[in-house]
Amino acid sequence: MESAARRSGGGVLEGFYRLVMRRTPLYVTFVIAGALLGERAVDYGVKTLWEKNNVGKRYEDISVLGQRPVDE
Numbered sequence: 726m727e728s729a730a731r732r733s734g735g736g737v738l739e740g741f742y743r744l745v746m747r748r749t750p751l752y753v754t755f756v757i758a759g760a761l762l763g764e765r766a767v768d769y770g771v772k773t774l775w776e777k778n779n780v781g782k783r784y785e786d787i788s789v790l791g792q793r794p795v796d797e
Contacts, residue, residue: 745755784790
């Protein structure tokens with residue numbers, strides 16, 4: 726019974742395998758695109774977490790830095 730299901734078309738993973746992993750150039754493109762998108766997602770998440778944890782402690786948050794005192 727199980728072998729008949731496999732012969733009839735399989736599941737999502739078999740379709741993914743047939744579409745992406747059987748062709749080497751497409752597989753390499755998929756891996757590189759996934760790595761780039763994953764890096765962007767992790768970078769965005771870490772930056773957001775860093776900014777939320779350091780509110781008021783960053784250089785941008787201190788208003789008097791870089792200003793000269795006014796001599797009158």
